[in-house]
Amino acid sequence: MARPASRATPLGVPLGVPLGVPLGVPLAPPHASVIHRWQRGVSVREVPLVTPWFLLFAGFFVVGTAIAAFRLFGGSLASFAAMTDVYAWGVWKTFNVMALTALGSSALAVGLAAWVLGRHRLHSVMRTALVTSFLFYTTALLGLLTDVGRPWNFWNLLLPWRWNTESALWEVALAMPVYCALFLLYENGPMVVEKLWNARSDRVRGWVRTWHPRIRKTYPFVVPFAYVLPIIHQSSLGGLMVLAGHKVHPLWQTDLLPLLYLVQALICGFGSVIVVLMTSCLVWRRPLDVKVLGELANLMSWTTLGWLVLRLGDVVVRGRVGDALAMDAFGVLFLAETAAVAVPALVLRSAHLRETPRALYTMALLACLGGIAYRFIPTTLAYAPGAGSTYFPAVPEIVITLGLVATVVGAFSLVVKRFAVLPAPLESWHHAVEHDSHAHPSHRSDAHGHAVHD
């Protein structure tokens, strides 16, 4: 990994935060919170754009995309996938779309917390959540495009009289591209506009002067709808399996699936933004703001406890406790999946552990895995049990799925190096602007052309 052994940090203090801190030792004591306060998105400047790790992810992206293109433009599904008429949905749908868009719900979860519930501290991580969401959704849509057998008929989306408004899949097929292409792009817009301003071209700045106020003026009216849309389609993803009726194991099949999928999306949304932030801070040596992370963890924990009440209450009310404790494959799967969600929720009730990086990182990761498991299992492992047919993804399926995940990671690393995404203390921004100013001595100004007061 191309990382200088030592370098000046914006504040002249060591910013690296090792995760190898023993559990129970808070990394940042309260009196240090002035230093470790995330206030503003600042791009990662100290690291080159292309690193060996980036090349690895780019390689997965190229191979995955090439195979997906072969499938899309010249091959039957049979030559690329192990799906059958019984297991008609493979990992592209069940993992990339149904499971991973839960991680991509960070924009929904953090957005609701920051803008609706008024957790103003979380505004500093909003951009990280938005970029994460956009990348998970984009790759999910690419997976969906590779998966469908007759993609050319997607133009039916433009013919409202052909819509089946009763179908959960119609909601997903319509709302997911609209959310991703319109609303997530719009929400990510200010970050791009800010970058354009920094390009210091008069023509571009004229354009920015026109469009930036328009974005700001429409923002409070557009963004609430960006929370309505994913609420609808994330619950519809759960509704998909309800229609499969008796083919889904009774421990998972319930009329509450839409609600459980939705709330799980919020949990995974908080979890993924914690994991993304902490991983980024570890890789790019950023300071951690344990107050912000702790607040995210607190919200995740409470949401999970609410989810557990629904999940376990549903199992009890439907009289399936016996199945849950049967200690057969499905019972064990249920217990493991529930534990992976419940343990982080309970551990993170401790304010002390919420602000302990190592515990927080482990627990957020576990919650994400549990959430992905919950949303994946009804589609595959607990689907059509005993149907006499099996499904294990074929190599091209796995390569494309991994390629899509690698695309998320690789593209994220590109975006945070070019755009002011990852949160940092305010002083880092001045440093970043100074950096730009040295390149252009005639322009000593900040992102919007105002003189910088050091």
Add this chain to the structure above:
Amino acid sequence: MILLSRRHLLRTVGTGLSTAAVGGAAAVAAAPAALAAPRTAPADAVGMLYDTTKCIGCKACVAECAKVNDLVPDTELSGGLWQMPADLNTQTKNIIKLWADPATGQTSFVKRQCMHCVDPACVSGCPFNALQKGALGIVGWDGARCIGCRYCEVSCPFEIPKFEWKKFNPKIVKCELCRHVLDRDGQPGCTRVCPTGAVVFGRRTDLLADAKARVAAHPGTYHLDHVYGETEAGGTQVLYLSHVPFEKLGLPALPDRSVPTGLRHGGVALKLIALPVVLYGVFLGFFRRNWKVHEEEAARLKAEKGLEEQL
């Protein structure tokens, strides 16, 4: 933290609540849809009645089905010699299977094809109405609308629709009750050639009466004295009489309420109009309130540090 005046707070939250009220009104208007009644078969619904006690397993129906539907007979298992499908597949819309219990020596044939449900899950889930219940209640497929998502395969409780996995332009293949020749022949190929009357074609109401008459005439012959398809999954237009348990023939025990009926609780208007409007209204109210806070913080940031806020 900037504190809002009480009046300001009331006004901004009021905006949201009034928007929400519009959605609430829509919800009330949609209330009748909230009590989704189970769907019933159209008056002219046609179907088939299959009776295991009459079937001799000659498979004339299987051969005729392929002929009428222009399907290349599946000869894979026989090494290319004769039609010998292992199960329903993209070359086989109709099949005769044999169930045998070595312990008791009990056997039964079963004919499998699309059940033409009264309230089909495949139709309910199909995103662009490629699968629809058409004339006579027949579930037909329209290639111009199908995106090849295979949700019909996932949702069908009987595992009927098959997908042409090996083709670049794949179709969904399943029995459509020979709707393309009904005008000419008056019935599907399978019922026309059946030598024993094991499978007959007719109006669903007539078939159901016929089936019940057979049960009454031969008490104890048929499993549970029950006509499979009368109530299963909300009812099907293909009905079965069997002398062995239905599960043995691959006909699962299903609740009387169709799965789509359960999903219709609340209604589309409530789900797609009222709920989004209410949510939008509530979010808008809180968003605008917090936007003010954000704006004031932004102004302070600009005054103190000379920095534009970031969205």
